[in-house]
Amino acid sequence: MLGPKQEAQAALFYEFSLEDHVPQDHLLRSIDRFVDLGSIRAYLADFYSHTGRPSIDPELLIRMLLVGYCFGIRSERRLCEEVHLNLAYRWFCRLDLTDRIPDHSTFSKNRHGRFRESDLLRHVFETTVARCMEEGLVGGQGFAVDASLISADVQKQNSSNPDDWAARDIDPYDAPRAVREYLDTLDDEAFGAATTAKPKFTAHADPASQWTAARKGPAFFAYSDNYLIDTDHGIIMDVDASRSNKTAEVGAMRKMIDRTQECFGVTPDWIAADTAYGSADNLVWLALKRKILPFIPVFDKSARRDGTFSRSDFTWDADNDRYLCPEGAELKRTRQYHKDPRNKQPRTGRRKYRASKMVCSVCPAKEKCCPKVDARSVTREQFEEVREFAHQCTASEFNPTAQKRRKKVEMLFAHLKRILGLGRLRLRGPCGVQDEFTLAAIAQNLRKLAKLKPMVPAAG
Template sequence: MMGPRQEAQGALFYDFSLEDPVPRDHLLRSIDRFVDLSSMRSHIAAFYSHTGRPSIDPELLIRMLIVGYCFGIRSERRLCEEVHLNLAYKWFCRLDLTDPVPDHSSFSKNRHGRFRESELLRHLFETVVARCIEEGLVSGQRLAVDASLIEADANKQNSTPKEEWDVRSIDPADAPRAVREYLEVLDHEAFGAASEVDPKFTSHSDPASQWTAARKGPAFFSYSDNHLIDTDFGVIVDVEGTRSIRQAEVGSTRTMIDRVEDKFGIVPEWLIADTAYGSGPMLGWLVDRQIDPYIPVIDKAGRPDGTWTRTDFEWDAENDQYVCPEGHALKQLRRNYCDPNRGPTGKGVAKYRALKLTCQSCPSKARCCPNADFRSITREEHEDARQTARDLAKTDQYEIAMKLRKKVEMLFAHLKRILGLNRLRLRGPNGANDEFLLAATAQNLRKLAKLLPAPAALPKAP
């Protein structure tokens, strides 16, 4: 028998609690146990006025942003609609059924103001990292680093070629916020000072973004999201936004390692990375800090003509010389010369030369220097560190390290496919860092919720 037509009938009173309809195994229930915002008010209190109308609770805005980035809702306008409609979101944000949801404009007002001035989003990220350490998910022994390109909110149609770009013509007083931020980071090692080479195109709307074709496809404007992770459970311990060039990405590694040491006292035993981080200065910096670099070395010592390479010569550190396979010495200086070209280059590279007479009478000249009168070898300033990395590459631990490095790539895949961070919504270096910090915070919270789920609810007594 067909039942009666269902019609909604309003009631004068409702006995209803948001605690009941939210499932016990809902992701937000597990995440909520690890969201500690108790220190947030004291952190940001100095940036509020002591008089005037009360503001929107900053904890509410932060909780809404956590919901948005955990579930890939990056549009703040849509986020407000979803929080208004979804009971689980309301419960997580500590809203009642009748409580109003803040307007979407409140986010941009606070983000460009007190949130950014107080570095609140970094404080939130570091609070979550501290909780991961407390729960035993971070040992700090083996860290891995990598970078991923995130498309910027910029279009080639609104850009200028480098031949026509003149930064001196920009008036900061009339410039948009992203352009003013670009002017502020011209001397920053992660942006303007990372390289003397000007990009092929510069965006008018977001000039700090980098024009790049690194994906071997159509070029686009982008930023690099740099992650430093602990390889035990794949927890992100630091994050930094930079230009999408190798020099800036490598430089951010030093910044992040210094920051986690200052903040959490983490000094890793290993650093795992790909070949982009295998330059001499980077390896030298790691070895000086007694960090084992499990990194492929950038080595251009190979010779296309099949003659002996630098690796065929034995380094004699005690006598500051190379010894060729025939037993002859290649020295940097044999006596004091007034010719400056004979001494150190001052560019972090030293030249070692064999005697001309020795090479001319050597039976292996055809295999060593067939087209030159004598053999010379260049040695970089950080060659000892490079050799340390080469020696580590021959160990069994190196294979383990290369497998652990894939955890960084998995996090970037999760970032783009699950959280939807394929393209930035905010412009400028600060906007990029805000998005990267929120996304990394969401990934760590989801990691905590997955590894330490909420206990199952006990059955109700009859």
């Protein structure tokens, strides 16, 4: 039979508990076990005034931000609406049904003020990493590093040539916040000091962003999100924002490795990365200065494409300081005699080895080796020994395992963009970008904790 029509009836009293209406298998229940924000009030005590109106609880703001980044709610206006309506969000934020939701402008006020002055988000991130270590999810033996391009919140139409930008008379005190942050990072290795090459375009609204065509498609303005992860379970050990070029990304890697060692006392035995990190100076930094085995393909441009012998076809004889060609002839180091003995050694650290003209002229492989010159020469780089050591690492039996584990960082970037929705930035300037990347890394670590450490069902 047809039942009665459902009509809303007002009741004088309600007995309602948020705890009973949040499912036991909800993601926020699993995450809540690992969120420890009890220390942030003491951490921020010096950044609040002792007079005036009581402030909004900073723990509430952080919990709301975590909800937004865990569920891909990028807009803070929408986040306030969702927390107001969603019972699980209210439960996670410790809000009752009658508690008011903070205005969206509160986030901007705190972000540009005490949160950045105290580096609070960094403190929360390190607390989360420490919890991952307590739960046994960090091995500390093998790390992987990579960077991913994230589109900046600017358009090409609102940009100009750097020369035109330099000609502008800009007052740093009257400039927008993103421009002031750009001026403050001109000497930073991850931004202004990363390279002396001038970009083709500079964005007016966010000049620190990089004009790049690295995706082999239409160029756009972007930042690089740099992750340093532990390869056991893909825990993000550190995160850093930089410009989107190789030099800046390598500098971010070094900063993250040193910061991880300083914060947690963890230095990996080996690290895996792609060719962008395979420059000679970076391999020297890893292998000699930090004693880390580099499972990184060497960045090498010595291979020839015209079919003639490349440098790799020649055998290095370290005992006799010479190269041996494929035919067995030796290439000796060229010596130039100068009156000034200081000019005997090349200033760049490179050494050039040359075969005898008489030997090359009668060699049967001359057309395969040096068809356009009288004698073949080979250049040996300053840190060629380190490059050869890196070649040995990538040729070892463990390298396939290291490269397989390195894919975990690429999976994290895919999750960042597809699930968390961070394909385009919402904030501008180096500080705003760092805030977004840090919050996203916190959310990913918390979700990883919830996945790998599931809740135990209650008995009965």
